[in-house]
Amino acid sequence: MTPDLTSYDSIIVAVSGGKDGIACLLALLEAGASKDRLELWHHEVDGQGPSFMDWPSTSPYVSALARDFGLPLYRSWRKGGFEREMLRKDAPTAPVLFESPEGLIRSGGQGPNGTRLRFPQVSASLTTRWCSSVTKIDVADRALRGQDRFLHRRTLFVTGERAGESPNRARYAVFEPHRTDTRHGTRRRRHVDHWRPVHQWSEAQVWNSLKRWNVMPALPYRIGFSRLSCATCIFGDVRQFATIRWLDPARFDRLVQYEQQFGCTIKRTVSLEQLAEQGRPYAAALAEPDLARACLSARPIPTVFTPAWELPAGAFGQGGGGNLKKKKKKQKVGKRKRGEGGQHRPARPARGGSVRVLAPLRAGRSRRCASLWQAALSCARRRGSGKEIKTMSDTLERPAQAHAFDLKQAHEEGWTILEGCGPDNDETRLVGLHCSDPQAWWRVARKAGEGSTYHREALSRLSENEREQIRLRFGPL
Ligand code: SF4
Structure with missing residues (x-):
């Protein structure tokens, strides 16, 4: 069913940057939704802090999406994001901050003291798997309840859950009153409906929708990831964590250290190190190291439109490549073998x-x-x-240590990036985090700490301000 879109004063589309949220937006546009009433909401899982769970490239991708479709984008986040909540000890859950037409608004933060000191656990229960509620669901609820512009008005809240993703999601209603709805209340009355337009869609329908509109899927799909959202999602399988270990060893190490510190792993029976050991990085990531590195970059994305649309390697959870027809066939076979929902088959052990x-x-x-x-x-x-x-830095950094510092080499490794300039341009100079990939600089700092002359020289060429930025994000150099 499609609700009467003209009856709503506001239509909010929740976009994580993933394919399903974008398919919702496209479905709304195809159904004739007026752009004047549409707005995009994006929840920043890391709370606008350093990248811990989210892909750094997601935020610029969502910005480009909003810009390309001429729609307002409002971001919202829990202060300190996922990591602060995970490290909460005898303290209340942090407040939520959300953008609105009136500016940035703050809500909450005065709850009871409590302690987490553990990762969310893989579970259908949102209490045990607290990350979804703390960093997304409650954030959206507070943004809806905290804005008087939704009072005495009709609002449609649109999200992209699909029945095919999991048995739990299959139980969701396609259309229902939203949790924040108070249409029958006596004060602060607000009519909010929740619509899941792609709930009954297959994955192939979702990809076809992006193809029709020439919308380029977010970068992580193109290196083999089948879902976007958190790069290190707790639901990740062996290949996903093997890819993260290869691509972003600093992030992987932090997760491993937290598991050890908490004495509690993300998966109940296996540590992240053991998990990653059983898988191999996605072939598409290995084949496209530049693209893989771009997933870790927060540099602006000029547009999400592409004239040459291709099905990404991560489509249908295979982590490889291929065309849509072949993939559809694989998906059918996969469902027969693996059961409804097409869960990932465990990858072969390395x-x-x-x-x-x-x-x-x-x-x-x-x-x-x-x-x-x-x-x-x-x-x-x-x-x-x-x-x-x-790891990727085994490829990137080992040969570099054999040479004295070389600007061209550094540029090729992705950590001396200056927009619009190349290594042969006289004006190219070293920059710290301002224009570069922070994760790449983290690897430089780590290698310098291990005594690499090459990387120490690179650090010494940074300004004190740039070195301070690295220290603030990653700790002492
Ligand atoms: S994507 Fe995964 S880790 Fe991130 S909030 Fe959702 S369930 Fe949690």
Whole structure:
């Protein structure tokens, strides 16, 4: 069913940057929703702090989406985000901040003291899996309740849950009064309906919708991730965590350290290290290291529209590539084998034996780098000796340590980025976090801490202000 869209004063679409939320927006536009009443809401899981759970590239992607469709975008977040809530000890849950036409509004933060000191646990219960409610659901509720512009008006709140994602989501109603609805109340009366327009859609329908509108899926889909939202979602499988360990070892290490500190793992029976050990990074990520690195960059995205739309590698949970027809076929087969919902099949355990770097793989921005990497991996596996390659920085930084500092080399590694300039441009200079990828700088800082002359020299060329920014985000250099 499609509700009478003309009967609403405001239509809010919750967009995480994932395909389902975007499909909701496109479905609304195809159903004739007036842009004057539409607005996009985006919840920042990390609370606008340093990247911990979310993809740094998501926020710029959502900005570009709103800009391209000419729609207002309001962000909202729990102060300190996921990490602060996880580390809460004898303290109340932090307040929520949300953008509104009247400016930034603050709500809550005066609750009872409590302690978490553990990751949310994989569960259908939102009390145990507190991340969804603390960083998204309650944030949206507070933003709805905290704005008088929704009082005595009709509001449609639109979200992209699909029945095919999980048995739990299959139980959601397609249309119902929203939790914040007070239409029968006596004071602060507010009519809010909740509509899930893609609830009955298949994944293929969702991708077809993005294809019709030439909307480029967010970057992580293109390196093999089948869902967007948190990069290190607690529901992640072996391949997802193997990819994160390869792509962003600093983030992975922090998660591992927290598991050890809490004495409680994300998955009940296995640590993250054991989990990642059982999987291999997505082939699409290995084949496109530049794209993979771009997922960790918060640089602005000029547009979400693409003239050459392609099904992303992560479609249908395969982590590979291919065309839509083949993928649809695979999806049917997958459902028969794996049951309704198409849950990921556990990836094959990594083959035994360690891997040795065979040649000085120079980090580059070309496919050649990826094929060299893969050739090195497979050849070294055949030989079965030497040092294991687990992370992207094994590829990026090991050869660099062999040389004195070189601006061109650093540029190729992705941490001396200056928009619009290249390494051959005289005006290119080192920049810290302002224009660069913070995660790349974190790897530089870590290598410097381990004594690499090359990386120490890079750090010494930064201004004190730039070094301070790195210290603030990642700790002492
Ligand atoms: S995406 Fe995963 S980790 Fe992030 S809030 Fe949702 S359930 Fe939690």
